[in-house]
Amino acid sequence: NVVHEASGTGTGVLGDSKTLNTYAYNNTYYLFDTTKPMNGVIETFDNYGGQYSSLPGYYVTDSGNTFNSERQKAAVDAHYYAGEVFDYYYDTFGRVSYDNQGADIRSTVHYGSNYNNAAWTGNQMIYGDGDGSTFTYLSGADDIVAHELTHAVTDTTAELVYENQSGALNESFSDVFGFFVDSEDWLMGEDVYTPGTSGDALRSLSNPNAYDQPDHMDEYRNLPNTESGDWGGVHINSGIPNKAAYYTINSIGISKAEDIYYRALTVYLTPSSNFSNARQALIQSAQDLYGSQAANAISNAWSNVGVY
Numbered sequence: 001n002v003v004h005e006a007s008g009t010g011t012g013v014l015g016d017s018k019t020l021n022t023y024a025y026n027n028t029y030y031l032f033d034t035t036k037p038m039n040g041v042i043e044t045f046d047n048y049g050g051q052y053s054s055l056p057g058y059y060v061t062d063s064g065n066t067f068n069s070e071r072q073k074a075a076v077d078a079h080y081y082a083g084e085v086f087d088y089y090y091d092t093f094g095r096v097s098y099d100n101q102g103a104d105i106r107s108t109v110h111y112g113s114n115y116n117n118a119a120w121t122g123n124q125m126i127y128g129d130g131d132g133s134t135f136t137y138l139s140g141a142d143d144i145v146a147h148e149l150t151h152a153v154t155d156t157t158a159e160l161v162y163e164n165q166s167g168a169l170n171e172s173f174s175d176v177f178g179f180f181v182d183s184e185d186w187l188m189g190e191d192v193y194t195p196g197t198s199g200d201a202l203r204s205l206s207n208p209n210a211y212d213q214p215d216h217m218d219e220y221r222n223l224p225n226t227e228s229g230d231w232g233g234v235h236i237n238s239g240i241p242n243k244a245a246y247y248t249i250n251s252i253g254i255s256k257a258e259d260i261y262y263r264a265l266t267v268y269l270t271p272s273s274n275f276s277n278a279r280q281a282l283i284q285s286a287q288d289l290y291g292s293q294a295a296n297a298i299s300n301a302w303s304n305v306g307v308y
């Protein structure tokens with residue numbers, strides 16, 4: 001059979017050059033990665049702001065297998081980082097795509113108009129361009145790509161309900177696995193947040209207060225379970241489990257922490273789990289995998305944020 005797999009090059013959102021897994025067909029190249037096990041593909045689309053079509057939009061192609069235009073930058077990073085996150089879950093836990101069944105990973109860039117957001121829709125990832133001030137193309141941050149794909153992992157495992165404490169846990173697990181993939185800093189979204197300002201970010205796991213998130217139950221925000229209330233503050237109260245994760249990782253290290261967090265998410269957590277249930281799930285996972293020293297470290301981390 002004719003081999004269509006190809007290796008291309010592209011320029012990412014931050015102007016960096018990277019190698020891409022592409023697919024050659026009819027004298028053109030597609031952002032369509034067929035290199036992963038269990039024939040799951042990673043495919044990237046351009047929605048053109050939705051002006052021509054609904055999701056997913058159009059495959060991103062290039063006649064020379066060199067994806068270096070301004071418009072292609074967002075797609076280059078969405079494609080490359082989706083592959084990086086696939087590899088993280090496969091190499092670290094043996095998980096094959098977000099559903100562990102080799103599901104296709106589909107991303108659409110240039111979604112909406114100046115859209116300062118990204119999301120897992122339940123079927124695929126979507127990335128806005130940002131307004132150029134608050135955000136630049138949101139797929140340019142590997143921790144955001146990992147954050148979104150971890151929402152898909154959560155939706156096929158614990159299925160944490162996206163409201164109140166279970167929703168804040170849903171958000172926190174996405175931030176924590178975003179850290180595990182981008183473990184060079186404790187910041188979330190720093191690579192695409194406020195392109196005109198360096199050193200800031202959307203959130204910080206080491207210091208949630210820096211971005212107006214609580215880092216202790218004493219500061220828990222009882223917000224309404226409405227869209228304007230951020231569904232009970234899922235992006236706000238996530239600072240509390242995020243800080244517990246920070247304490248945990250500093251205490252037992254990244255390698256043990258990621259195994260414990262993955263086991264809690266895939267074995268013990270349930271849709272209605274609250275912060276106390278998460279503490280218990282992580283303690284049990286630590287005990288299962290590494291014994292009482294690790295279990296005690298988890299217990300101490302959550303005590304430090306006022307969760308028992």
Ligand SMILES: O=C(NO)[C@]12CC[C@H](CC1)C2
Pocket residue numbers: 116117118119138144147171189202235
């Ligand atoms: O936390 C999030 N979604 O649940 C964000 C919001 C801005 C970045 C892209 C998506 C992170």
Ligand SMILES: [Ca+2]
Pocket residue numbers: 143182185186187188189190
């Ligand atoms: Ca980061």
Ligand SMILES: [Zn+2]
Pocket residue numbers: 147151171174
């Ligand atoms: Zn999220």
